Amino acid sequence: MSTAAVIAGSQGLWLVSRASGLALLILFSLVTVLGVAGRLGSAPRWMHRLAVTEVHRTLALFSVAFLGLHVLTALLDPYVSIGWVATVLPFLSGYRTLAIGLGTLAVDAFGAVLVTSLARARLGYRAWRAVHWLAYLAWPVAFLHSLTAGNDLGIWWVALIEWGCALAVGTAVIARLLRALRDPRHEMPGGSRRLSPREEMPGGSGGPWPRGEMPGGSGGSWRRASRAAR
Amino acid sequence: MIRPAPHLAAGARHAGWQEAGTLPRLLPAGFAAGPATLAEHRARYGPEPAPPRSHPDRLRLIGEVERAGLTGRGGAHFPTARKLAAVAAGPDPVVIANGTEGEPASAKDKILLARSPHLVLDGAAFAAGLIGAREAYLVVHHSVRDLVDEAVAERGRAGRVRFRVVTAADRFVAGEASAVVHWIERGVPAPLPRPPRLADQGLGGRPTLVQNVETLAHLAFIGRHGAGWFRALGTEAEPGTMLVTILGAVREPCVAEIAVGTPLQEVLGLAGGVSGPVQAVLLGGYSGHWAGPDALARPFSAAGLARLGASVGAGLIVALPTDVCGLAETARVARYLADESAGQCGPCLFGLDAVAGELARLADGHPASLATLHRWLGQVDGRGACAHPDGAVRMIASALRVFASEAEQHAQGWCCGTAGTPVLPVPPRRAR
Amino acid sequence: MSGLVLRVDPIACDGRGLCAEALPELITLDDWGFPVIQPGGVPAALAGEARETVRICPKLALRLDRGTDHG
Numbered sequence: 120m121s122t123a124a125v126i127a128g129s130q131g132l133w134l135v136s137r138a139s140g141l142a143l144l145i146l147f148s149l150v151t152v153l154g155v156a157g158r159l160g161s162a163p164r165w166m167h168r169l170a171v172t173e174v175h176r177t178l179a180l181f182s183v184a185f186l187g188l189h190v191l192t193a194l195l196d197p198y199v200s201i202g203w204v205a206t207v208l209p210f211l212s213g214y215r216t217l218a219i220g221l222g223t224l225a226v227d228a229f230g231a232v233l234v235t236s237l238a239r240a241r242l243g244y245r246a247w248r249a250v251h252w253l254a255y256l257a258w259p260v261a262f263l264h265s266l267t268a269g270n271d272l273g274i275w276w277v278a279l280i281e282w283g284c285a286l287a288v289g290t291a292v293i294a295r296l297l298r299a300l301r302d303p304r305h306e307m308p309g310g311s312r313r314l315s316p317r318e319e320m321p322g323g324s325g326g327p328w329p330r331g332e333m334p335g336g337s338g339g340s341w342r343r344a345s346r347a348a349r
Numbered sequence: 350m351i352r353p354a355p356h357l358a359a360g361a362r363h364a365g366w367q368e369a370g371t372l373p374r375l376l377p378a379g380f381a382a383g384p385a386t387l388a389e390h391r392a393r394y395g396p397e398p399a400p401p402r403s404h405p406d407r408l409r410l411i412g413e414v415e416r417a418g419l420t421g422r423g424g425a426h427f428p429t430a431r432k433l434a435a436v437a438a439g440p441d442p443v444v445i446a447n448g449t450e451g452e453p454a455s456a457k458d459k460i461l462l463a464r465s466p467h468l469v470l471d472g473a474a475f476a477a478g479l480i481g482a483r484e485a486y487l488v489v490h491h492s493v494r495d496l497v498d499e500a501v502a503e504r505g506r507a508g509r510v511r512f513r514v515v516t517a518a519d520r521f522v523a524g525e526a527s528a529v530v531h532w533i534e535r536g537v538p539a540p541l542p543r544p545p546r547l548a549d550q551g552l553g554g555r556p557t558l559v560q561n562v563e564t565l566a567h568l569a570f571i572g573r574h575g576a577g578w579f580r581a582l583g584t585e586a587e588p589g590t591m592l593v594t595i596l597g598a599v600r601e602p603c604v605a606e607i608a609v610g611t612p613l614q615e616v617l618g619l620a621g622g623v624s625g626p627v628q629a630v631l632l633g634g635y636s637g638h639w640a641g642p643d644a645l646a647r648p649f650s651a652a653g654l655a656r657l658g659a660s661v662g663a664g665l666i667v668a669l670p671t672d673v674c675g676l677a678e679t680a681r682v683a684r685y686l687a688d689e690s691a692g693q694c695g696p697c698l699f700g701l702d703a704v705a706g707e708l709a710r711l712a713d714g715h716p717a718s719l720a721t722l723h724r725w726l727g728q729v730d731g732r733g734a735c736a737h738p739d740g741a742v743r744m745i746a747s748a749l750r751v752f753a754s755e756a757e758q759h760a761q762g763w764c765c766g767t768a769g770t771p772v773l774p775v776p777p778r779r780a781r
Numbered sequence: 782m783s784g785l786v787l788r789v790d791p792i793a794c795d796g797r798g799l800c801a802e803a804l805p806e807l808i809t810l811d812d813w814g815f816p817v818i819q820p821g822g823v824p825a826a827l828a829g830e831a832r833e834t835v836r837i838c839p840k841l842a843l844r845l846d847r848g849t850d851h852g
Contacts, residue, residue: 157839169802172839244793244841542792694791699813728811734791 129198136192137271139185141280144265146182147229148284150175151258155291179233186226218268221260228257258288369574369581373606374590375566376464384496387503390467397471398572400478400509407437410572411479417576418588419568423447423524423561424634424663426651429568432558435548437480439556444485444510445533446473448493448562449517449524452634453685454774455665457592458562460604462493465566466500470512472565475572477510480558485510488517488529489562521635521689522737526559527551528691539691540735563592583609587650591664595620597772598627598670609661610650617645617668628671629751631773633662635682636740638747639675658747667773674766676755678773679748680705680712685775686741697738700729704745714762722749783825786846787818787834793842800843803834822849 153175157168190206193199201219205212207227210220235242235250262285271277377385377393385393401407415430436442446469450458462469473485489497494516501512518538522528527541530552551557560568567589571579580588587609593616596602600621607616613630617623630644631637638659647653651660669675687701704725711717723746730742749756755765787807789800796814806827807819823831823845835843 167802168797169799169837172799172837240836240841247841542790695794695796695813695815696791696811699815700811703812725812728817732791732811732815732817 129196132192132196133198136189136196137269139189139192140265140269141271141277143182143185143189144261144284145280146178146185147258147261148288150179150182151254151288152291153178154254155288155295158295176236179236183233186229190226215268218264221264222268225257225261225264228253228260232257255292262288369578372582372590372608374570374582375461375468375563375592376604376606384464384466384500387467387500390465394468394471395573397508398475398569400475407479407481411437413576414479414568414571417571417579418586419564419571419579420587421561422563422567422591422664424636426661429560429564432548432560433476433479435546436556436558439549442480442482442556442558443552444473444477444480444482445529445552445557445559446485446487446562446565447524447526447529447559448487448489448497449529450490450663451517451519451521451524452636452663452665453521453776454596454667455594455634455663457594457604457664459490459493461563461566461592462489462497466493466497467504468566468569469562470500470504471569471572472560472562472567473512474508474510475568476558476560476565480556482558483509483511485512486533486552487512487514487562488533489514491516491519520691521686522691522735525735525737527735529559530557539693540737542734584648584650584652586652591661593649593664593666595666595668596774597630597666597668598624599668600624607649610648610653612645613647613649613666614645616649616666623668624670626671627668628673629669629675631665631667631669631744632659634665634740635686635773636736636744637662637665638743639679639751640747641751669772670768672766672768673772674712674755674764675748675752676708676759677712677764677766678771679745679752680708681771681775682773683708683741683745684778686737686744688778690737691735694733694738696729696732700725700732701738701741704729704741708745711756711759712764714759714764716760719749719756719760782822782849783828783831784847784849785823785828785831786848787823787831788844788846789816789818790842790844791815793840795840795842797839799837799839800834803837804830807831808834 153171157171157175194201194203194206199214201212201214205219205223207223209223209227210216212219212223231250232254235247239247262281265281266272269277272281401410411430411433414433415428417430419429420426421429421432448458448462448469450456469487473487477483477485487497487501494514497514501514504512515533517523517529518532520528520538522540523532523538525540526547527543528538530547531541532538533552547557547559549556551559567579583589590606590608592604592606594604595617599617600623603620605616605619607619627642627645629642630640632640632644632649632654638654638657640654640657640659644654644657644659647657649661649666654660669678683701683705687705690697690701692698704722707717707722707725711722726742726746729738731739733739758765787804794815796810796816798810798814798816800816801808801810804827807823808816809819811817831845835845
């Protein structure tokens, strides 16, 4: 194979890697926005909640294909040495350790969310939900990876896409936070409505009779009448 | 056929034997105010019922309970023998004596524990023997906690059952069987989802027998004297006696013991009779039914009240005087029931709140939509994890029936009630 | 009839409403957004959709039981 062909082949791989990375960022941001929007409580009429969650799920599964492409092309590229291990364990790459490491971290987090979501019925709601929180870690880490690992921010439309995604996700998350703060009751989260066992009713126990008194003629308090005699 | 209870003094002529057809059984009239000590208790009732010595013995005794026809006295009236058999089938069972009595107007369980704690302990120990349990929890109201602690201490280490006393939570739903288990396990007095059944998996995953304290007291008698003795009072279909709390337009509100099937008028007589004309009665509890004055002629039993669409429930009987507004009372109780929702299920949490709000509007004389009320009641009924919304719906629906003409008047701004003081006790609203 | 009954766990249910969108033939929402399931069991023709609906619930509050609906 001639040097030109090798270089051209490598250039090709690198291009696909960058392109798939960008596509992945768009997909990943869409998935996150849809996931957050689905929890905004009363969705507008035209945005069927079912459609939102189903598209969220479908896009997430779809992005796995792009993820595979992105990672594979980066690994196969002879000009950068990343190593297979670095695709699952972060910060082990020789090339741009931090930047690639962030990507690996994102893959790990996303992978955990994916696997638990596929096995959700078997895991139960609590376990699934706990792991799903990692999604809030996965996106910022992936975004940082895209800023540090790529060279293309100089291209105006790449930068536009990058900041557009950040804006979209940021807006969705802030809207979600505001909704949670303003209208917690609508959420009916099981945790916050739990009864507090330490809540005492003001004024003592229920019942028409004051503490220590009972109806029925015996009157008086309930302490043993025979206590003094014992 | 009831005879007036002869006042048995502590040294009765047959120590340990009580005539079958006489009252009272659970609430002895001869004691000084205050609980019976273990010695007094044994002097009056005799030694504790003998626990079964073998598995066939256990089955025989459960059969005796079945013949006695004892049903739960906590409100649901589930056949006790069937519960015993279901729990006895599992390994390492546990007994829970439920004295929570979350119903604010009912006092029978507190009185029983205050006067005859050892009867309840006898029953709990006997039940433990019947199902093969070594442990019994006693969940009691805080006002009787000390007394029960002392009674347990008196029994000491004698007997093979270990008692643990727990103070009950102060909530309406806290008395529900799975809520009691939840309370003991994790300090949360909220019902648990129903599969699995408590008889299979309850406290700590073990088969659990949750029984009202009054039921256990009756069980202690069956253990001592047998099924025939138990059936000597009450009706054929519903044998035995029960404790009732009598309030409202009566001269001496009290807790009394009656034979099941006693005419309601006679029951009110035990509380000194009515103190004035009665426009309606609330039967069973705050999850029970309102009935009109024609209920007074009915026998206080499930069969007797079925014709009115009512049931005996937890034995609450409140006579509503004519000068008190029934709708206002119902609205207050409805608001209480809505606030007491465990908040786990949407239809109960939001539905009861909506119904209570609409009822309050009606009680205040604003025009309220009865059609909306009925639709909401239909949407709440049966859609929670426990019977709390069902009970509230039942009570409110019966109020709308019994006070139908008052409702019409209220919708036009008129109210018939003149008395300022409310009749149904409702604890003050807690801060949220 | 398919011999299946669709049931909701009222404690787990948060009233998100996706089930009513997925299976409007059997599920409607009450005045507060919580599902009301038509009694009588799942018709055979809707069995597959019912399974999908169970999967879709974000709180895993729906389940399909074998048996008949006792109302």
